Amino acid sequence: MKLTKDVNELMEIARRMRVDILTMIHAAGSGHPGGSLSAIDMLVALYCGAMDHGPERKKRDRRDKFVLSKGHGAPALYAVLAECGYFGREHLKTLRQYESILSGHPYAPSTPGVEITTGSLGQGLSQANGLALANRLDGQDTFVYAMMGDGETQEGQIWEAAMTAAHYKLGNLIAFLDNNELQIDGFVCDVMGIEPIGKKWEAFGWHVQQIDGHDFGQIFNAIDNAKKVTDKPSLIWARTVKGKGVSFMERLAKWHGTAPSTDELNKALAELGEKP
């Protein structure tokens, strides 16, 4: 695909998004930094590169759509939506507050740019399928993107939806699996193993690619490949690091759903090259 931004620019956006994610979760006093940081590079690649979208589009306009099935990654989604101009950056500090447009988990009716309401795990892929079917009925050549967490694929509904996407040959659906290997209670492999990931999705009829979910080149390459597969849905199996970008948050289940203290925030921002 032709990109309007080069990789260095995207990395700089992702760095700023990490700052936004941590700052807003700190301000809220609660939220999910670990999975937001593992997902943010892919979200930047989608919203600032791969997706044909924009706040000027009206509800039924032709556009690519994204479903954050792992809804607890909301801070990452809100950061890129603000970056793309769906709402003012001043809203970010209202995350999780009473009557904020930024609910604890994505809520489409209140947040410009959020296509699908999520938060209860396992439900986003079915809805992405529905969007993809609607686009196909309307003869649209657009894509529907979704992102699941790895722990989330323990939900049975994910596999119902996986069957549906293959059965209806949803070549216009590209789903990311944010495989950061951790969930609230610990390592995914200890809590409830989901391996073999690639073989499972292939057996369900999906086109599967494994990538490093923090490498923009690999992310765009995988999207390009996925778009060429028109007779089956695509899974981009992204190996990621939970808490990526903040040394003391990386690979620790503790940071799944804990807000940083002021000291921790300052330390994290310093690591990200941001002046406090």
Next chain:
Amino acid sequence: MAEMLALRDYYGKTVAELGKTNKDIVVLDADLSGSTRTSTFAKAFPERFFNMGVAEQDMIGTAAGLAAGGKIPFASTFAIFASGRAWEQVRQAVGYPHQNVKIIATHGGITVGPDGPSHQAGEDIALMRAIPGLTVIMPADAHETAAAVRWAAGYVGPVYIRLTRDKFPVVFNDSKTFTPGKGEHLKKGTDVTFIACGLMTSIALEAAALLEKEGVLAGVVNMASIKPIDHELIVRVAAESGALVAAEEHSIIGGLGSAVTEVVAENNPVPVIRVGIQDDYISSGAPEELLDACGFTAAGLADAARRAVQLKKQAASR
């Protein structure tokens, strides 16, 4: 003897008819399209029909996605699965974002009969009524079913319509319309009033005729719109007759009986007898046997009415 028609037949016909003019209508089913009668639509518009297999949670989620994509999905399966298996999907993906999904559930209540309690939804109205923003409807007959389905197609928002397997006596005619939040005062009565929905409306009319012979003047209200409910009409008939019987082919917990009791308790307390499934699993059996066992008969309803009148008299003499 009134003409008998199956509600689900009229659902199937009506949604297929609507599909001719409204190209946004799509239909989903979970491997029960023959039973729910969505097969009629499937034959007419195969490209707009999606069989989701035996996967009700995914069906509701997919319907929500189709609605988000501008379609008007009608999703059907048996009431126990639509409301029970997929409850959280209805709550999260349909109710919470006020998605334009129409859930048309068939085989509700005990009249599904021989399949037994595993398939007899006696809790679906309670489950659906608890979800904010859902309109919950239990039509009395085939004509009211067609009217409710037509209304649902034109309304933007989530709807749950509960139908049944068996044929029910016809109460209305084909000019019937449906208005949410409005009940119909079919018969006036100064001693007691039945507030009924589904099959119980026709049985309540029979019961009122029985009671009239013994000089008890019983009114009958059809209350297909369980949510929103017609507060004004309930308060009025409570005032006019001073005693109520709420009757439904559903548990006495959480359905029409609860809704009526809530309105009466907060506005105009009068005795209310709830006729419904008595917090139990019933049994396999022929529908008539089960109706009889649950007291869902003209005699059973008349008896409940006499108890309500008795309570009213006791309260007056206190």
